[in-house]
Amino acid sequence: MKKKILLLVLTVLVFVAFSTVAFAEGEEATYEFSAVDTVWVLVAGFLVFFMQAGFAMVEAGFTRAKNASNIIMKNMMDVAIGSIAFWAVGFGLMFGADKLGLVGSSWFFGSVSTSSWAEFGITIPFEAFMLFQTVFAATAATIVSGAMAERTKFSSYIIYSFVISIVIYPIVGHWIWGGGWLNGLGFTDFAGSTVVHSVGGWAALVGASILGPRIGKYNKDGKPNAIPGHSITLGALGVFILWFGWFGFNPGSELAADGALGLIAMTTNLAAAAGGVTVMFITWVRYKKPDVSMTLNGVLGGLVGITAGCAAVDMVGAVFIGIIAGFFVVFGVEFVDRVLKVDDPVGAVTVHGICGAVGTISVGLFAVDGGLFYGGGIELLGIQALGVVAVAAWTMGTAFVLFKTIKAVVGLRVTKEEEEVGLDIGEHGTEAYGDFQIKTPSMFI
Amino acid sequence: MKKKILLLVLTVLVFVAFSTVAFAEGEEATYEFSAVDTVWVLVAGFLVFFMQAGFAMVEAGFTRAKNASNIIMKNMMDVAIGSIAFWAVGFGLMFGADKLGLVGSSWFFGSVSTSSWAEFGITIPFEAFMLFQTVFAATAATIVSGAMAERTKFSSYIIYSFVISIVIYPIVGHWIWGGGWLNGLGFTDFAGSTVVHSVGGWAALVGASILGPRIGKYNKDGKPNAIPGHSITLGALGVFILWFGWFGFNPGSELAADGALGLIAMTTNLAAAAGGVTVMFITWVRYKKPDVSMTLNGVLGGLVGITAGCAAVDMVGAVFIGIIAGFFVVFGVEFVDRVLKVDDPVGAVTVHGICGAVGTISVGLFAVDGGLFYGGGIELLGIQALGVVAVAAWTMGTAFVLFKTIKAVVGLRVTKEEEEVGLDIGEHGTEAYGDFQIKTPSMFI
Amino acid sequence: MKKKILLLVLTVLVFVAFSTVAFAEGEEATYEFSAVDTVWVLVAGFLVFFMQAGFAMVEAGFTRAKNASNIIMKNMMDVAIGSIAFWAVGFGLMFGADKLGLVGSSWFFGSVSTSSWAEFGITIPFEAFMLFQTVFAATAATIVSGAMAERTKFSSYIIYSFVISIVIYPIVGHWIWGGGWLNGLGFTDFAGSTVVHSVGGWAALVGASILGPRIGKYNKDGKPNAIPGHSITLGALGVFILWFGWFGFNPGSELAADGALGLIAMTTNLAAAAGGVTVMFITWVRYKKPDVSMTLNGVLGGLVGITAGCAAVDMVGAVFIGIIAGFFVVFGVEFVDRVLKVDDPVGAVTVHGICGAVGTISVGLFAVDGGLFYGGGIELLGIQALGVVAVAAWTMGTAFVLFKTIKAVVGLRVTKEEEEVGLDIGEHGTEAYGDFQIKTPSMFI
Amino acid sequence: MKKIEIITRPEKLEEIKAIVEKLGQYSMTVSMVSGCGLQKGRKEVYRGVEVSINLLPKVKIEMVVGADKVDMIIDNVCKVAQTGEVGDGKIFVYNIEEVVRIRTGEKGTVAI
């Protein structure tokens, strides 16, 4: 079976490869090239790429040692498969010639003609833009692995990762960034609170709830148990890496080295800081001690929240958006855990889904130009809310079909035995920490 | 109590927020903008931001597993609280309109008027400059956490972190970089051996000595015991990250993309290398085996040492400064440990305080233009020494008052029981490594 | 003894230092300076520097806990010693005035005259170029530590690291990048599949085979045993860091911020992704479960493979090169392990040596301009093969002499007792993970 | 006084703890061990090389109890720890000559 799939993939690649080589040749570059813009967008793209390391560390650190290799492998495959899938098809669906405001239809397999690129109207080579967009796609894909950690079959995850990178994400991307219908309405999502983070977050919500909770997460009476992660240091390292990478994510989305970059970097930083501080104080008051892993989530929540509006709000607005995101992190995690009873080991649904939505809507409140609090009325607010709802509906709908199909065809979840012994041994025949004495979970719960 | 503080903080924020919004509006940009300079300074600032991850890993790695979450949390809060405090007040005290050469007095809460920015005379947006300065402030703040690790109350640390970012550091910064009196004298501290590192280092010295040593650090007869860190790999990763980040710290301080950047990067790299190599050889001779964690400190010592003179010395001078810093690292750590009997788990006092001072004074020796060894006489040397002493006096004085006050009001140190069981459980109700079997310290000492 | 060496080193430094200071003075800069090119090359150089952290994490993570401090220390010394040695001598041998197409002969100790630099013809300061080249040299040096891990004497390693940085690598570099004979033939190695990676890989092969396998690696009947690494999470973090750093390695080698950067970044990313995906599928089919550490190697293999041709092939070609590298990774590791019976704990010989050679030759197949598959005939292919063979011969030859000499004079390998107890205790008197309960290896094999 | 030493699958710890608490036995000492027996381990492939894992993780639970309670505890523990597959483990019973409660210095049965 697997051999056949391998062959098939190779054949397709070979076929399309040579058909597209033809396309890419024989034309002259005519877009206006700016060296400094290109340097900026590439460096920003590299930083966004590095966020993958951040996700891997956060997700591994916040889950158990016996599943660490598996989560690492899923993260690695999100980038690897996502990079190829997005190059081959996703990029074209997202930015290719628009069809009915719904989907792009050209530029597959890197076949961007010089003339069509010149029309696109930015000052960097299309490959630089493609790289920047590829790492964004990989970010959307990788969010889900955290929420579905410690129990998802590896093969099923691979299928999911492929589908989100190749179709679910690019279509949302087309609506908002690729000239689609939401773009036309004036929906503002500068760097992707909705396009990237909410898509990841809502897919995570659907996936985790179809999958069901980890063994031992809920008592028979529905009371949730805590399942602490295995390395707070790696988790925190991951958060620092993500914060660092976000300086590529947000300011990089300007796609040019202009005078707005400084403000975008500052709003990004202030919202992250405010998110972290807010959660620290809330957990201190609420749980008596400042909660470390939740505070780390708070920083991420602030970052996700400011992503939509980082170029539209001022620094004061950024602080407020961070504070708001902080509140949603704490109560969002509790809500998902206790009310929805969806087991989300790393808080991905809250951080990316909820804070993404909240951040997008906040643009309607805090935008210096058009925000309600700045005298802009409610029009923008309405458009923002509409976009949030539309994207949530699309993502949840397609993710639901996707995960249900995977569940029916190949199964979504590992066996009880495998889950107990750990996915590292079950799925990969290895241990992440062979030299260390691992305790049995019940020894510390 | 805590709820009230929270409310208070929020109210103040809201109040000042809206009063400053007014300021920031309605003006036209008139400073001369350079895209490439802006890209450079921002990227450098991002690298400096990433140094926070380096500090977190070094400090966590060099201390014990039972306190790892706590140190991580302190580092995270240094950036988060520092970012907000510096934006709100510190930046204004440091760079705002000068009062008597001692302190700045405008530009609070990001309210930088376009005309005053144009006068400042650099080619990047003020927000980009502010970001760059924010991450510097966070660096100064975070140095202390390492020296005071494994025994400081979290709440007290938060207060300290707030105060250093909001007033102690910005005032030194004003003297040297903000147009203050030392600046006027010709004191040379290009990227902050004194401004950033010595401030952190001296505050660390005062804090750690008021706090007292960790339980078990000194025998009754005053003989120090070794308390090895829990993860050399994370510690080393931290050093690599810091070295990497220093390429933003030093070359970025040029604040423009000019022909000097290459030299600054090279002097920075050579001094780090020389510091590491020197310490390796010294410890090999002195302790029979090359000491890993001390060599890592040696690299950092070289980096701190070159920070003041990276743009003023040549490459040969940089190697010498690295070597000198290396010697001071080894003998400085021994001096602090055995003579001062101050318990500094990660060597922060030596690396940042002593090497910062040594590096600043070395500018008077090795500066191609004005250095004693290059025929420049002793004038510069004298000014450098004066600056070092003045900053040490200011920092130690204010830190003394600060820590004594905290000690009297809320207490500085956790209880004996909490220290024994670890601050992770005591302060945060969590463990950093829940899945791993931890040994009791006495099992390996 | 050691004291004397220390003195000697210092004396030499002092001597040469002052003789070169004279050189570097009194001239005016006349090369054409580009700010954006300088920013680009420096940022790329910083990213390449950061790859050292990646190597350290991969090599530490893939080996055992009892040797983690030692491997970290070796990596740190590769950069530190390499930086100084390359600045002092290597850079001159590589880029100084050509002698017979074999070696450079000026520019030692940073004494690059302005006029000779102007002739070199690039638009960045020589120090910026020197920094970029220094971090490349350190990369070549550090590859070997992984292959020789867990049994090499520290002092011997230091000697090796010094020699490769100061002479073995720079001479190859001169042939290909410094105006030497291979350069003249039209040999294409854009960013160093051969210059950097193969040099490291072949030296690793020679070193590891002279050194012999770790205790317990092979049974009496020659059957290899698996000796799993101690931290897959750190290993994976290292791979992410390396992938990130490669965006400096390859696009940075353009040495200018022009329109080609985007393509280079895309080919780099696609090859890495294809390498990882390919290995994942191969191991899945071959070993029943997708192998985590081998997949991580696959990503690295793809990166090494594309390094030579990243600017010469198109995106489709990059995917193919990644796939090819993936196959060579799996079968290369098996070949080295089972046929050559060389114990290479991290797969360095395969990833850097074999994939470096394969990638270099692939340029002859996939180069859009001159590649066999693109109608360019076999001429380029022949030249590429010649270069690969020449460099392999030089490197293996000199490495053989070097390691045999070290073996005869100071010994290459630690004692059996030291290897069993671990090099951390044996060579450095420390443990990397003092707080954790370590299992004895036999408990999990 | 007897010591009951149970060596069994790690995932059974919590159930065993629950059942003996029902029987009034609240004290125990737990540690992680590795074991082999009839259960022969697994074979895995790591980087193309076959690895046989022949020591598997087990949990060791030690309880010192009055001689009269031994049988009851054994029976109940067997009930919850039994899966019927090899690897379920063993219970060993030792004689204990003296027990001291450090906190009070009490000795003998009262100290259990």
Add this chain to the structure above:
Amino acid sequence: MKKIEIITRPEKLEEIKAIVEKLGQYSMTVSMVSGCGLQKGRKEVYRGVEVSINLLPKVKIEMVVGADKVDMIIDNVCKVAQTGEVGDGKIFVYNIEEVVRIRTGEKGTVAI
């Protein structure tokens, strides 16, 4: 020959080691265990969910000694290990039938 097994707070290890060395007992084997007893653990909150930590870290110290030394060692260990709070732990004494020193093959009391 008897084995004295001390299960107590980890932070007491060093003092116990010091005191038994004064009594001429230099040999011991130490391991980390987790335990519960009268000491009931703590409750903490992790991400908003209550966690009860009911197995606490303890250290287990094993010493095989001549029968005559047992009481003296127990008394002294109790002295240093006692805090008076629950969680101080227990000392168990077993009979040992044979001791072999691997290095020399000696058996019995001389081998202790």
Add this chain to the structure above:
Amino acid sequence: MKKIEIITRPEKLEEIKAIVEKLGQYSMTVSMVSGCGLQKGRKEVYRGVEVSINLLPKVKIEMVVGADKVDMIIDNVCKVAQTGEVGDGKIFVYNIEEVVRIRTGEKGTVAI
């Protein structure tokens, strides 16, 4: 039924495992411990401060066997574990009053 408890150098585990398997003993429980005895540890220097490592890593191997096999196993283990240097460790033998195989509920010698 007796328990043989071997405390020795970690690197000897595999050889011991091999030799007892030859003697028909396939079951054992292994754990990592730290120990001191005649072997006095090492001194190292960490950041300029002397550290004496006085508890060294050892492996503890426990086998419950029929009384008749004790001597044979001890002799063979001594043979492979002996290096003649201090630190080779000890073998202790305890009496075991009862053995239960959890999987089947069997008791006594058949359960070993």
